[in-house]
Amino acid sequence: MTVAQYGAVAHTRPYLGKIGIRGRERLINAASYLLLLIAIAIVFFPLAWMLTVSVRPNIEVMRMPPTWLPQVFTLEGYRKIFASPRYLLVFANTMMVSLVVTALSLLLGAMAAYALARFKFAGQRAVLMFLITTQMFPLVLLCIPYFRIFITLGLYDTRTSLIVVYLTFTLPFCILMLRSYFINIPRDIEEAAMVDGCSRLGAIFRTLVPMSYPAFIGAGLYTFLLAWNEFLFAVVLIESWENRVLTMAIYSLMAEFVTDWNTMMAFSVLASLPLVMAFIFLQKFMVQGMTAGALTS
Structure with a gap:
């Protein structure tokens, strides 16, 4: 390896290190956002089910398998x-x-x-x-x-x-x-x-x-x-x-x-x-x- 080639490789090493650090940060951020989305879904699941049950008749509540969207929309409750x-x-x-x-x-x-x-x-x-x-x-x-x-x-x-x-x-x-x-x-x-x-x-x-x-x-x-x-x-x-x-x-x-x-x-x-x-x-x-x-x- 010539002196010029060695200098080029040494010059790119800090850049590769920065890419590695940025990649880890992006991975950590992506994992954090994924966990937050999962937590939000867990929290909002009972709230969404409460809302959809409130606008359907009682006969649909016990139907198996359950459905998210009511087949009959009612505001009777x-x-x-x-x-x-x-x-x-x-x-x-x-x-x-x-x-x-x-x-x-x-x-x-x-x-x-x-x-x-x-x-x-x-x-x-x-x-x-x-x-x-x-x-x-x-x-x-x-x-x-x-x-x-x-x-x-x-x-x-x-x-x-x-x-x-x-x-x-x-x-x-x-x-x-x-x-x-x-x-x-x-x-x-x-x-x-x-x-x-x-x-x-x-x-x-x-x-x-x-x-x-x-x-x-x-x-x-x-x-x-x-x-x-x-x-x-x-x-x-x-x-x-x-x-x-x-x-x-x-x-x-x-x-x-x-x-x-x-x-x-x-x-x-x-x-x-x-x-x-x-x-x-x-x-x-x-x-x-x-x-x-x-x-x-």
Whole structure:
């Protein structure tokens, strides 16, 4: 091999190395996208089946082999829901309970989170450990104690009982999430506002709250999802149709011998729409709020 040929080969080696690195990166990216597509298909499969069952008659649901597209298209399930006053009342109850729980969780959680983030006091670490412990406690063990408490207080079969119970497991989460976000905001901003004449409360509302809107949106969305989808305590504490929520109404459509799958899936589609729309438009704020302060103590 001549000197010129050796120099040409040596010159092409870095180029070949770059091609190899780029090829591996493209292969990794292709594998990642393939896994994401598989995950999306797995997640959307039950949603797509729920939607297609909601627009077909019950006789087609049990047909073997099943088909994706309905042979007879019908909106009978949706008509039954919108024509029934008690079903519409169920939607109103669920929305009211979820919004009240979300508002109270954010209001009370923000005040407690600010105190834990800005002040030092005796027992602070014990309070934090207690809040963390509440997130690990099995909620099913609380059904009987809650049932007896609300029977004694005369709050059984009321929407107030659901609001109080939901707050017990949404409020600790909001406190922990908002505290982690408040810690990352420098104290100097509030102190500067107080030097300019603001009270502490005014400094909080003028500086801290506007800067923490991703955390408030994330915590609020998570709280709303929990209250909207909760089933266990609703079954234990609610009996009458006037106070029932969506999960109970959907469950009531299941019978021992005959199940109205068409109406049940239509109910499920309508119940999922607010959550899907909220998550589509607010998911980036939820991710920001839940990841902020993840490394703080």
